Each structure stands twice: as structure tokens, then as C-alpha cells.
Amino acid sequence: MHTHHQRRVWFFGIALLGLGIVFALIGLGIGSTGFESLLAAWRDPVALQIVWDIRLPRTLGAWLAGALLGLAGAVAQGLFRNPLADPYLLGSASGASLGVAVALMLFGGSVANMQWALRLGLTGAAFVGAVLAVMLTLVLARGVQQTLRLLLAGVIVGVVLGAAKDLITIASADVLQAIQGFILGSTGLVGWSACAVMAAVGLVCLLLGWALAPVLDGLSLGEATARSLGLPLGAMRAALVVVLALATGAAVAQTGLIAFVGLASPHLVRSVVKTTHAGLIVLSTGMGGLLLMSADLAARWLIAPQELPVGVLTAVLGGSYLLWLMHRRSARRGVA
Secondary structure: OHHHHHHHHHHHHHHHHHHHHHHHHHHOOOOOOOHHHHHHOOOOHHHHHHHHHHHHHHHHHHHHHHHHHHHHHHHHHHHOOOOOOOOOOOOHHHHHHHHHHHHHHHHOOOHHHHHHHHHHHHHHHHHHHHHHHHHHHHHHOOOOOOHHHHHHHHHHHHHHHHHHHHHHHHHOHHHHHHHHHHHHOOOOOOOHHHHHHHHHHHHHHHHHHHHOHHHHHHHOOOHHHHHHOOOOHHHHHHHHHHHHHHHHHHHHHHHOOOOOHHHHHHHHHHHHOOOOHHHHHHHHHHHHHHHHHHHHHHHHHOOOOOOOOHHHHHHHHHHHHHHHHHHHHHHHHHHO
């Protein structure tokens, strides 16, 4: 039975990888010029530039951002021992939004400034804002010793920073209009430099998350059991929070606020296979990448040549999935 579960986990991981490659190839052909640019790329320098410099980094960037959110979601749900926990629970989303709002207010709302800010300033501001929000949460929670206090501190920080962001946007109409794209989420501005940053951060976070997975296994049995196993919970919890903050901050900085990917990815994995947190973190990474890449393809294709905000699409699809999951569980309990 143990071998059967392991084989199923391997098959599922290979399936996620295979689907990711297939969707990536499809992504190379979706755009305003359709598959014509992909077919002409070998002989037309303009078509090659469209495929290589726009479509490929955007498709790969969508996978990387989704992978970071899926990884962060698996860590968050294991750390808080709550299947409804998502990567934004520690206030990182509100901190990133506030950072972007402050940057836009400082840079100004002109088109020239916006182009520079979007490429350089907003990314850094979002990442710094997300990390500072998590640090503020840790200060209010007095460390990571008590999970409930950490969770409540994250909620408070999210509300306060979100209100500060709203005050800034209300005071400046230019900021309100410019920050809308960040809040709705978009992969349209992801380039090769963003892919490199997300890949580097993702590799580090994946290795750390995989190494710290035994702590999440111990916490799933209760804190008393985890302590009895000799696990240094304080230090390891702090390391898990660092993984959560870095993964979430890197993804949000490049694509804006993408809803439900981090929440739904571990659920989808658990609905297919049963595995330890080490396997769950790796598979959730692949599932998150596949989900956001699929949403990005749909956002580009549904009303082509125009695009839908990918964050709106993930919110609709993810919310529908969770509602269906709740309905199914309620139906099972009713039958039981």
C-alpha cells in the first residue's frame, strides 16, 4: 500500500510537469497575432521577438508566480494547521498594495513616470511592503511561538495597512487608477528579469520548505507531539515564516494580487493523492504553476485580442471550486 501511494505521487507529479510543458507550448501561440507569429518565428525577426521576448517570459512567469503561491499556500496551511489558510494571511498582500500606493504617490501618475515605475519601482516597493508587513506581524505577535496570536496579528496588520492604502488612493485619483491593475493582478508585464528573480527565490524557498516539511508533519499531530519529537519549533517556525514571506512577496511583486491560487493548490493536491508535507509542498508548487498558467492562457484567449485581468479570473474559478467543495462535503455529511 505504501508503494502504491508513492507510485501515485510520482505519477501525479509527472502529470503536472507534462501538462505544464503542454500549456507552455500553447502559451507561445496565444496573443493578438495568434499562432501566426509562432509559425513564422523561424523566418521573421519580428515574430521571433514577439514569441521570445513577450510570450515566452510571460507564460513562464505565470508558471513561476503560481508555483510560488502554491508553495506558500502549502506552507501556510501546514503552519497554521488550517486548510483555509492562504499565503496572504500574514498581511503580505496589504503590505504590497500599500508599498505600490506609496511608490505611485512618490513617482507621480504621468505616463512616463509610470513606465519607469512599473519596470523598476513598483516591483521593489511591492516586495519591500510585503516583507515589512510580515515583520510587523511578527512584532505584534511577539514572535512565532503562538500560532493563534500570529494569525490574529496578521489579520490586524492586513486590515490596518489596507486602510492606509485606501486613504492614499482616495487622496489621489492618479494613484487609484494606476493601482487598479496591481490589485486585479496581471502577468502582462513579466519579462525575463522577473522570471530570473522568481526562479531564484522559488528554488531557495522550495529547498527550505522541503527541508522543513518534517516540522509541518509534527505540527499536524499537535504542538505537544511535535515538541515530544524533539523539534525546535521556535526556530523552525521562524524559518517557515521566512519561506512564506519570500515566496509570497516575490510573486506579488511581479504579478500583483492573484487570488485563490495559493489556497486552492494544496486542496487540489490533497484531493488526488495522500502524501507527507514534503510531497505536498513539491506537488502544490507544480499545481500552483499549472493553475496560474492556465488562467493566464484563458485570460489572453477568451476575449482576444483584449485580455481579462488574470487575478479576476482566478478569483472566479477558485471561488467556484471552493463553493463546490463545500457543497460536496456538506452533502457527504448529510448522507452520513
